[in-house]
Every structure is written in structure tokens, then in C-alpha cells.
Amino acid sequence: LSFALPSPAQDEPYVVHDTKPVFMLGPYISSLSETGATIVWLTDTPCHAKVVYGPAGEPLDREADNAKHGLLPVGTLHTVHLSGLEPGHAYAYKAVATRVVKMKAYWPEKGLAVESPERSFTTFDRAKPSVAFSAIADTHEDNSRVADLLKAVDWPATEFLVHLGDAFHGVESEDQLVGRWLGPADRALAGSKALLFVRGNHEMRGSFARRVFDYVPTPENRYYYARDHGPIHFIVLDTGEDKADETNVYAGLNEVEAYREEELAWLERHLATDKRAAEAPFRVILLHQPDWGWTRDRGDEWTALANKANVDLVLGGHFHRLRAIEPGTQGNDFLAVALGQDQIAKVEASRTELKVTITAKDGSPVQSFTLKARR
Ligand SMILES: [Fe+2]
Incomplete structure (x- = not known):
């Protein structure tokens, strides 16, 4: 039984214009x-x-x-x-x-x-015996800084590139996203090496801030997630804003406190249940604000969680100057490094040793840190 009337018109071809996208x-x-x-x-x-x-x-x-x-x-x-x-x-x-x-x-x-x-x-591979990647931070829309940093990256020893946040002052348009960071990064990476973007506090500001994720999407649909590659279990975190939600500069439009509580709960669950988080030779957290950002005084909880999970390294930026918080100095059992604004961090790990080499834009050495696997 069919109620459909024959309508051969529906099978007429659709129009295809002779025009190509770019x-x-x-x-x-x-x-x-x-x-x-x-x-x-x-x-x-x-x-x-x-x-x-x-x-x-x-x-x-x-x-x-x-x-x-x-x-x-x-x-x-x-x-x-x-x-x-x-x-x-x-x-x-x-x-x-x-x-x-x-x-x-x-x-x-x-x-x-x-x-x-x-x-x-x-693709990433936890069975690979070594891993090497590079990170930069706080480029703040300075195209000559971005160009110098991308030129100074040790590409043969860089499997993927991390931007640790604050690539912008505030985000107002797609043109700005492309012109000030994504474009230069795309040209350097040539579609072959991944570009991991860690959100900074400045990416939470501006009329286009709510669209930023669309340009740096993840399958988890979140700015925070975990990855395994070589001997490192990676945890990428979003440290949100640097001031309280109720600060007038945000005009009541921020709900970072609830967001960070969800993130903390996720991290706690992840560390309690992910086998590789416990068993990998190294655990590295990539974030923007090494002091966990504004948490309404819950920073100690984040530190305690990282301690309990035997996190080895927290790598961020935000302060624009190199700052190393050695284990045991601020309640932390891990090394926390805030990368300077005009520096590159190259991280290389084998199953027994993790090395962070910080260099300036001109390639000159600044500081290096070596961590031994604790398991
Ligand atoms: Fe920042």
C-alpha cells in the first residue's frame, strides 16, 4: 500500500555551479x-x-x-x-x-x-619507549614573538606542539584567532604534528571567547582531558580565570567556580580509575596557571590531588617569566615550571628520565631540569 504519488520531479538533478572553495x-x-x-x-x-x-x-x-x-x-x-x-x-x-x-x-x-x-x-602510543614535545606560552598576539619562537623550536625533536595559553589579550574575532596564532602555527606544523592548545585566562575574555573551543576542539568536547604517549601520562587542565567570578570586570558573566569544581571532580575520578595514570613512568600536567588559577582558595586541594597521584611535572606559563617551584617548597611533591614568555620548553622522556630544557628565542640555553622516574 502506498500513498505516495509518482513525482518524477524529485529526481531532477540538483544544480552544481562551476565554483570551488578555497x-x-x-x-x-x-x-x-x-x-x-x-x-x-x-x-x-x-x-x-x-x-x-x-x-x-x-x-x-x-x-x-x-x-x-x-x-x-x-x-x-x-x-x-x-x-x-x-x-x-x-x-x-x-x-x-x-x-x-x-x-x-x-x-x-x-x-x-x-x-x-x-x-x-x-598516532600516540603508550608502548613507545620515548617521547619529545615542545611548549610555548603567553605569546599575547605578538606576531614577531610567535615567528621567533616557532623558528627556534627543535622540530626534529618535537612530536607535537603545546601552547600553554594566553595566545591573545582577549578574543574578538576569527581573523584574530587565525592571524595571531592559528595561522602561523598551522604553517609551522603543516598538518602533520598536533597543535595542543591549553586555554589561558585571556582566552576567557572578549566577544569571541565563547567560540574559541570550536577552533581547538577535542573529541571529549572539553578543554581538559588526558592522553598517553610514550612513557608519559599527560593531563591537560584548564585553569580558568585569575580572579573571582564576582569581580566586577566580568559583570556577572563568569561561572568559573562551578566549572573548576567539575574539573576537579573529573581529575579525582580520572586519577582513581585510569590504570595508565598510576602505571606510566611519568605523569605530566599541562596547564596555564601553575598555581591552579582562581579556585576560591581550593588550590591546596589541587596540590594534594597531584601529590597523591605522584605527578612528576606541572608545566605552565602565565607569569611571563621563568619560575621553577621545586618539590617540597610550597606543599608540592612535584616540580612546577612556569615557562617565560620568550622561551621554549623542550620535554624529552625515556622510561627512566624526563628532561625539560628551556631555551631563549635565540636558542641560547636558559635552564634545564632532570627528573628520574619514581617507579
Ligand atoms: Fe595568563
């Missing part, structure tokens, strides 16, 4: 894990998106898109999460954007597709 940024990797990668890019005109990929050296015969609630998103900012990958494997991929010229209920008008150049990355 990639304005990326693809870059905003999140990487042992089994997944998050690919982000921007186009000049509204498009729908997919990533074609496969093990490096093989045909790119797998596809992932970002359909949501049964529809392909159409816009200029594109995020595709790849999942089901194998740890420690190299994958090649291309981002594909297909232009949508005009949205209509029926027969939206399409344009043509454009592919990015082929890029490749290697």
Missing part, C-alpha cells in the same frame, strides 16, 4: 590520541566537509565526515574526528570541502569540491 586555514590537528585525531580547517565559503584517509603508503580509502543529528553541517569552519585508529601508526589524509552555494529546502545549489594536499601524522 582553504583559508589548515587542515591542522587540534587533538591527537592513540586511536584518534581531530582535523580542523577553514574555507572561504560555506561547504560540507569530509576527511579521506588511510594507513600511510596505502590508498586513502576510508572516509569520515561530521554529520550531526542526521545532517551534514554547512559552514566555513570544519571539524572531523577520526576514530578507530591504531596506536603508533602513521596515517595519511586529505581534507575535502564541497561548496554549498545556496541552501534551500529542496535542491540546494552545490559547487565543486577541493582537496587539501595530502598530509600524514602518527
